[in-house]
Amino acid sequence: MSGSRYPGSVDVAIVGSGPTASAYARILSEEAPGATIAMFEVGPTVSNPPGAHVKNIEDPERRTLAQRASEGPGAGAETVNSPGAVKSGQRRARPGTYLLQDGYSFPGEDGMPVAAMSSNVGGMAAHWTAACPRPGGNERIAFLPDLEQLLDDADRLLGVTSSAFDGAPFSDLVRERLAAAVDSGRAPAYRVQPMPLAVHRREDGRLAWSGSDVVMGDVTRENPLFQLFDESLVTKVLVEDGAAAGVEVRDRRNGTISRVAARYVVVGADALRTPQLLWASGIRPDALGRYLNDQAQVVFASRLRDVSAGGTHPAAAGALSEQAGVAWVPYTDEMPFHGQIMQLDASPVPLADDDPVVPGSIVGLGLFCAKDLQREDRVAFDDGARDSYGMPAMRIHYRLTERDHEVLDRAGREIVRLGKAVGEPLDERPFVLPPGSSLHYQGTTRMGRTDDGESVCSPDSQVWQVPGLFVAGNGVIPTATACNPTLTAVALAVRGARKIAADINSALLMSESDNRLSKQ
Template identity: 55%
Template structure:
C-alpha cells in the first residue's frame, strides 16, 4: 500500500502477527464504533492476507512467499520464510517480516501452559477463559491426526515412560494444533487470516502492508499516534490515535518503544529463548508390521504434514522442566540405506524445549548510532546459560534419549542441542507484572507503565520461564488486553470517513 493513510484512527496496531490480529478482532467485535489501522512492515503473501504458507498450492508459489518474508538481510539456513538477526550470543535468532508475521510460518502447536509456566499476576480462572478464547480464535483441535498410523502406539510407549505421578492434564496426549480438517481430508493451517475472520473484510479495519512504524508518538505521558514510513515510496507521515498496540514480536516491539523514547527499566530485559534438544528414531519393524495403516496420501497433498503424521505432546511439569513435541514423519531426517523403505509415520522426530532461568541481564539492546536494514536502531543481544540451565539441558537430553529408546532405534546419533535461538520462541522482553517496580514493562492487561493509551503484545509479554510453544499463551494475553482496551477506548473519537486510497 502507498501512503497517504487517513489522518486518524481509534486504534493503531503495529504488527499483523497472531497477537496484533487478536487485538484487531477483539476490538472490532467489542467496539463497532471503532476504526482500526493494522500496520505491517512486510508484504502480503497471498490471498487471503495473513494465510499460512502451507496452504499455498505448489512448491514454487510457496517458496516465493517464503522468500518475500525474509526481508533485506540474509535468510536463516534451513528456516524458509525467516532471516537471521546476526547476533553472536543467539546465533540462530531469526525473524519474519510479512503480513501474518510468524503466524504464516509456524508449526501451529498450541499446548496450554502448566505449573510454573502459568502467569502469576493473572487469576487462573480468568486465564483459562482467555486460553479457551485463544483456542477459538486459532481454530485449535487435538483431533486433526486421529487417523495417523502408529500414533497410538507412540503415545502408549511415551505414556508408559512419562505419565507416572502426573495429573491428567499433564500426561502424554495428542498435540493441540491450530489446523482445520477439510471435507476431503486435507488440512488448512491457521494463519492470522483465521484470527481476523470477518474483521479482515470490514471497511472499519484497514491493513497497510509495507508500512513501517518508526515511532509511537506521545505527549505528557499519553499516546497521540504513530509515525509511519511507506517502504515502497519512502514517504513518511503521521496518524493520530486514541490507543496504540505494538505487537511487532519479542525483538522488534522493544525496538519500536526504544526508538520512541519509551524506555521502562525492564525494556528488552529478561529475554527468554528455549534451549532445544532434537533426536530421531525409527519404529521397530515388528511395530510397523503390527500397525500398518498407510492411507496413500502424500506430503504435497497436505502442505507438509499428512494423515500419516501424528503429533504428540509430553507436557512441561515443574519436576520435568521441559516440553516434548513428537512428530511422526513421512520421510527420514537423516540419510538411510538405499534399500531401506520408510513407511509414513514410522520415523519419529523428537524435540524437547527447556525452560530457562530468567535473568534481567539476558537482554535485547539497541544502538543509538547504528541502524538496521529498515533504518531502526540496530539490535544487539546479550545472552548466557547459567549452571542451572546447563543442568536442565542435560536432563532434557537424557529425557529425549529415554523417549527415543522407548520408541525405537536411534537415527543419526545421540540427541543434540541446537544453536541458541533455534526455538524461535523468544519471550520476556516486554514482560507483564503486578506493579511498576522496574521488573516489568506492562501491567497484567498489557498496558505499558507510564504511557497512557499504549499496549504491547506478543510472546514478549510472557513473564514466566516457559518450555511450551508460547503462541496460545500470548494470544490469550492479547485477548485479555484487547478487552481492557475496548472498555477504555473513548467513544467515537474520529470521523467515519473512509481513508484516501493511494
C-alpha cells in the same frame, strides 16, 4: 504528505500482523464494532487470504516465493531445511525467516546466533508449526485469575483442536509407548496426550495450518472500519502529554513518511522488534528488552521398525501429513521441559535419508527447556548504528547459566530414554540446537503485577509509563516457559484488547449521554 495511503486518524493503530496483533483486531471488531482500526506490517502480503500459512500453498514454486518474500533484509541468503546445516556449524535460518547481520553474540557470552525474524503479513504465524499447548505449573502467570478463560478464547481464535490426527495410523502407538515411559505419578493434565494444534480442515478435506488469517476471521476482514497496510514501517510511537497519540509510518513502496493519530497504539511486532520500536520512540522503561529468554532445544529421532504401511493417502504438497500424529509430553516443575513428538513433515528436523521408510514411522522428538531467567539476558539497542530498516541496531546479550546446563543435561538423558521407548534411535546421542533455534523468544516487554521496575506493562498489557500504549506478543510473557508460547501470548492479547474495547465503549456511552443531556 500528499498521496499518503494511510488515514489521518484512527481509534486504534496496530503495529504488526502476527497472531497477537491479529487477536487485537479480531476482539476489537467483535466487541467494539464502531472503532476504526489500522494495522501496519513492514513486510509484504505473501498469501491469499492475507496472513495465511505459506505451507498451505500447494504449488512448491509459489510457496518458495512466499517464503523468500518473508525474509526481509535476509532475502536471498541460504536457508536450511534440516538440522544438518545447523549441525555443521553454519549459521543459517529456516525458510521464511532471516537472521541478524551482527550483534547476536559477544565475547564470553552464548548469544543467540540463530535468532530469527519474519517480515510478512501474518508474521511468524505464516511459518510456524501450529503447536498450542497450555502452560502448566510455574509456566502459568499466577497473578491472572482469568488465565484459563483467556486460554479458551485463544483456542477459539487460533482454531485449536486436539483431534486433528485421530485417524493417523501410528499416533496411538506412539502415545502408548510414551505414556508407558512417562505417565506414572503424573496428574491427568500432565500425562502424554495429543498435541493441541492450530489446524483445520479445508474444503477438500485435507488438514491445513492456521495462520493470522484464522485469528482475524471473517469478522475482521469484513469490518469496514478495519484496514491492513503492508510494506509499512512504523518508525515511532507518538506520545503527547505522556499518553500514546499515534504512530509515524514510512511507506516502503515510495519512502514517504506519514503521521497517523490514534487514541490507542498496540505494538505487536515480536520479542525483538517490539522493544526496538519503543526504544526508538524514546519509551525506555528499566525492564525494556530485559529477561530475554529462548527455550534451549534438544532433538532426537527414532524409527518404528515393527509397523507396516497403512491405507491413508499422502498429503498434497505443503499440507499436513495424516500418516502420524503429534504427541505432547507436558512440562512439569519437576521435569522442566516440554516434549513435542512430531510427524516427519511437520517437524523442522528431517529425520531419515537412508532407505525408504513406512510413511509416519520416523518419529522426531524434541524437548524444549525452560530458561533460568536473568535480568542481564537482554536485547539492547545501539543509537549509533542502524539495521537494514534504519532502526536502532540490536545487540543481544545472552548467557546459559549453570542451572540451564544442568536442565539441558537432564533433557538429553530424558530424550534418549523416550526415543528408546518409542522405537529404534537413529542417532547415538541427541543434538542441542544453537541458541535462538526455538523462535520462542520471550520476556522483553514482560507483564507484571505492579510497576516495580521489573516489568514493562500491566496485567492488561498497557505500558506502565504511557497510557494508551499496549504491547503484544511472546515478549509480554513474564514466566519461564518450556511449552510453545503462541497460545499464551494470544490469550494475553485478548485481555489487552478487551481493555481497549471496554474503554472505547465506555467513552462512546459517555458521549451519547452528554449529547442527550445537552439537548434537554
